[in-house]
Amino acid sequence: MKSEFIISLDLLDVNKPIADIEAIRKLNPQRFEMEQLTAILHEDLDRNVCAAVKVVTDDEFWCRGHMPGMPLMPGVIMLESVAQLSSYFTQKFDLLGADIVGFGGVDDVRFRGIVTPGDNLILMVKLLKSRRNRMIIAAFQGVVNESIVVEGTLRGIPIPTAAVAEQLARRS
Known part of the structure; x- marks a missing residue:
């Protein structure tokens, strides 16, 4: 039933993205094999919703080992994908006031299908x-072929970039 989706699938067209990987890179720091978004499909600040697509290819870093002969997208990578989407939306509209948004946790996660x-x-x-400078909380869904494959609630927190830089400098 389409009403169960956060955003109506009728509003999403993978062939007409509103932001490509270069636009995503301007807001998200992940690169190379850790980039888990292909394009942004929909944004609505009035409803506080956003949608993206991750085009899953045979070249994904996890395909060779998870699992040989039967590659299934790991649940943790699905969660990373929605975290990156949440981060993109949060950063684009400066909702948290942070240099970088990081994982704060997930709740009520259910895996309902395969990718x-x-x-x-x-x-x-x-x-x-x-809560500016504290946390964002977002409901999320992942959908393949009009079926929910993952859903739950995500928490995003500001990453203390100065503290991370200081810790890395001490190790050098």
Whole structure:
């Protein structure tokens, strides 16, 4: 039933993205094999919702080992994908006031299907709560072929970039 989706699938067209990987890179720091978004498909600041696609290919870093002969996208990578979408939306509209948004936790996560190479994983988030400089909370869904494959609630927190830089400098 389409009403169960955060965003109606009728509003999402993978062939007409509103932001490509270069636009995502301007807001998200992940690169190389850790980039888990292909394009942004929809944004609505009034409803606090955003959608993206992750085009899953045979070249994904996890395909060779998870699992040989039967590559299944690991759940943790699905969660990373929705975290990156939440971060993109949060950063684009400066909802947290942070240099970088990081994982703060996940709640009520359910994996309801599989994702394999050749799939378009449609990711959707709805911001439920935003406390500037503290935390964002977002409901999320991942959809393949009009079926929810993952859903739950995500928490995003500001990454203390100065503290991270200081810690790395002490190790050098």
